[in-house]
Amino acid sequence: MKQTITPLLSLQALTVGYVTSVGSNILFENLDLGLNAGELTCFMGPNGIGKSTLIRTLAGLQTPLAGTVRHAGALLPSGQKSNGPLPQLTSVVLTDKVTSVQMNVRELVSFGRYPYLGWNITLSRDDKDKVEAALAEVHIQHLASHRLFELSDGQLQMVMIARALAQETPVILLDEPTAHLDLNNRVEVMNLLRRLARKLDKAILIATHELDLALQTADLIWLAGREKTLITGMPEDLVLSGVFDEVFQFKGYNLKTGRVQHEAYRGKAVSVSGHGHALLWTKNALERNGFEVISAPSGLYIEVVGVDDATTWVLQDGNTFHSLRALLAHLP
Numbered sequence: 048m049k050q051t052i053t054p055l056l057s058l059q060a061l062t063v064g065y066v067t068s069v070g071s072n073i074l075f076e077n078l079d080l081g082l083n084a085g086e087l088t089c090f091m092g093p094n095g096i097g098k099s100t101l102i103r104t105l106a107g108l109q110t111p112l113a114g115t116v117r118h119a120g121a122l123l124p125s126g127q128k129s130n131g132p133l134p135q136l137t138s139v140v141l142t143d144k145v146t147s148v149q150m151n152v153r154e155l156v157s158f159g160r161y162p163y164l165g166w167n168i169t170l171s172r173d174d175k176d177k178v179e180a181a182l183a184e185v186h187i188q189h190l191a192s193h194r195l196f197e198l199s200d201g202q203l204q205m206v207m208i209a210r211a212l213a214q215e216t217p218v219i220l221l222d223e224p225t226a227h228l229d230l231n232n233r234v235e236v237m238n239l240l241r242r243l244a245r246k247l248d249k250a251i252l253i254a255t256h257e258l259d260l261a262l263q264t265a266d267l268i269w270l271a272g273r274e275k276t277l278i279t280g281m282p283e284d285l286v287l288s289g290v291f292d293e294v295f296q297f298k299g300y301n302l303k304t305g306r307v308q309h310e311a312y313r314g315k316a317v318s319v320s321g322h323g324h325a326l327l328w329t330k331n332a333l334e335r336n337g338f339e340v341i342s343a344p345s346g347l348y349i350e351v352v353g354v355d356d357a358t359t360w361v362l363q364d365g366n367t368f369h370s371l372r373a374l375l376a377h378l379p
């Protein structure tokens with residue numbers, strides 16, 4: 048029998064934006080959506096469309112213009128309405144710079160326990176254990192005594208995620224957690240968030256511009272497009288449907304192939320045989336250099352022999368090359 052999934056966070060007829068002296072600026076209108084346990088959702092859309100505003104609204108840091116944000120799987124603290132900061136239900140990692148750089152990592156992660164502390168703000172044994180567990184989950188125990196100013200941007204992001212984990216909320220919201228990180232750190236953060244969603248059964252939402260990584264790691268995409276709505280779906284379904292192309296209006300990038308489109312300016316077709324990475328990167332070099340790579344036999348034919356660093360390229364006339372650079376220099 049099909050199971051009904053109850054979202055941990057539901058947006059019900061939610062309208063978000065700003066009311067200013069010159070009128071209201073509605074960014075998203077009448078949203079009915081949910082964030083599910085165990086899923087990483089990536090929230091994408093062009094600059095200025097309203098991603099940070101929606102994240103802040105979901106975190107209860109900004110009042111919705113209409114509608115509600117409803118939490119499941121946990122009781123609301125007594126007397127608290129569902130629209131407002133709920134630190135035991137939702138943790139949030141924003142893009143704001145950390146100002147207390149003299150603080151050490153363990154102290155910052157301990158802030159995650161504050162919603163649970165009594166009037167004397169003392170961490171219990173259990174709180175301390177949870178802080179250590181959060182450090183361990185993100186693999187940063189070795190940084191626990193480091194001061195924040197000693198950390199790289201990637202390490203600091205891990206610390207912020209550990210703080211959110213120490214807060215033990217079913218929902219975690221992050222605004223551009225991979226901004227300013229290098230490729231390795233971006234991949235590490237995205238993989239970590241996906242693993243945490245699965246392992247700890249959390250609903251994690253991140254606003255991101257990392258299209259490539261989001262397509263490979265997200266369980267679900269929220270795509271902000273036209274008409275103040277969100278299109279949702281599995282990454283692959285949305286790629287195939289063409290909605291990303293509509294929203295982002297790619298110039299010179301083919302999302303369906305995941306490749307930059309090159310002009311075949313040489314007016315020459317070439318066929319290539321081979322396999323593995325060597326074949327892939329041979330095609331890449333040929334296309335970037337203005338050849339049209341075709342699968343049918345052609346006058347110009349290259350056989351890719353061997354793999355990776357033991358690759359040679361053999362032309363139809365028997366000429367053999369030991370680097371793509373040498374092959375390209377020889378081609379007409």
Ligand SMILES: Nc1ncnc2c1ncn2[C@@H]1O[C@H](COP(=O)(O)OP(=O)(O)OP(=O)(O)O)[C@@H](O)[C@H]1O
Nearest residue numbers: 065067072074092093094095096097098099100101
């Ligand atoms: N405090 C504010 N008062 C009024 N309008 C605001 C306020 N903050 C942001 N806006 C406007 O709301 C719109 C959405 O901003 P927001 O930062 O949410 O977009 P975003 O999608 O996160 O952008 P980016 O991808 O560039 O981070 C923008 O037009 C912005 O100028």
